[in-house]
Amino acid sequence: MPKINRYEDIDQVEREAKKDYIDRHSAFVQCASEAKAGEAFAVTVKIGDQYAHPDDTDHYISTVTLYNKDSKLAEATLFAGSLGGQGAKGNTEVTFNVVLEKDATFVAHAFCTKHGLWESDSVEVKVA
Amino acid sequence: MPKINRYEDIDQVEREAKKDYIDRHSAFVQCASEAKAGEAFAVTVKIGDQYAHPDDTDHYISTVTLYNKDSKLAEATLFAGSLGGQGAKGNTEVTFNVVLEKDATFVAHAFCTKHGLWESDSVEVKVA
Amino acid sequence: MPKINRYEDIDQVEREAKKDYIDRHSAFVQCASEAKAGEAFAVTVKIGDQYAHPDDTDHYISTVTLYNKDSKLAEATLFAGSLGGQGAKGNTEVTFNVVLEKDATFVAHAFCTKHGLWESDSVEVKVA
């Protein structure tokens, strides 16, 4: 508590409204599966994959946090209006360039001002 | 107060140490000069262009803020270690995808935990 | 740019609407004038003194930042609804307990999602 919602494979979900609800709130970590030690490595967190989320002032994605295991690497705070504002929908997307020295396990959190905290699946990165 | 430092053209600066100091703290807004209304548009803020900044626990870039005119669109908080950690240097770089409905004027702020607040030159984007 | 608005003595302002506008956006740093080195010392930042600010989803105080000279000590991000929500008005107020080792000069920034950045007068604290 607060509840941490987790991604569910929406192909296993029947109701269209529920597919949309889960997908548009879920955080997806996108990056290469291997990184070179000491070099800039782009990690993108995208909220929603096949569905878009409202950008209304009372309902928007306000926070995107990137963890490497238990360490918080970076957090972005977004303000309503960044995706077109009232009536618009979109996919919040933030790319952080990080430098890794050893294997990483990324997890992202997204926070929706109406529907709370959502945790991504984790993504492993090998560092050589 | 706090002092807001502004970018100076380092080609006009003579002392190497001063070039480095100014460049590695300065925020640069990088994006296309035209955007399509209602479509995702990537805006990158990079700290330092030709020089890199330390990522030491007592000396790192902790905040990157993106303004469109007087509106804060997004703010990223970074933690020491995101660029390799103690002894490493790098260029903090964050990309926000935003959606514009009309012409924008972007300005970014960077905050160094030792050397304070730095404001980028402004960048105009036409929206069609 | 972004413009940094500064507090003006509202007793010198004639129009009531302007008094209200200035006061309700201005940040006030409230603390004792002397602190003991090494002991917890409460610093309150209050937004608005005689007038209250809306807490609407499209118009609220989202950020309160406390600086000691050029150093950022702490930043609070508030979400619409923290002061009663749509239709309500109030004064955002955050107290940070800090520990000082030498004389401090505090300045606070407030950010209104509609009316931008506001800087407080500075407040000196002697540390003994």
Added chain:
Amino acid sequence: MPKINRYEDIDQVEREAKKDYIDRHSAFVQCASEAKAGEAFAVTVKIGDQYAHPDDTDHYISTVTLYNKDSKLAEATLFAGSLGGQGAKGNTEVTFNVVLEKDATFVAHAFCTKHGLWESDSVEVKVA
């Protein structure tokens, strides 16, 4: 993942080092048990009760988040040095003034840059 650590009653913990570890990272929500609807109500989040936490640049409490049920009300980002700096220890303490319209259930999260995320016990507030 990231792991969310939770408070344990340290009276039930035998090892002194473990008592200290748990207590100094735990978030405690302190407020009255009843609030008046529409009036400012102070909610304090204190990190550590009987033990203090380091404020070293590589090991400090960086974030304090206050939730009311699943809603994020406010988040404070602290910077190393706010509690005296390298070698000092202290208890991060932030007070947010909020306005409630109905019964609330507060939970706080604390983030330690070395030991991750900690969740407080929840605190119920009746609003009349």
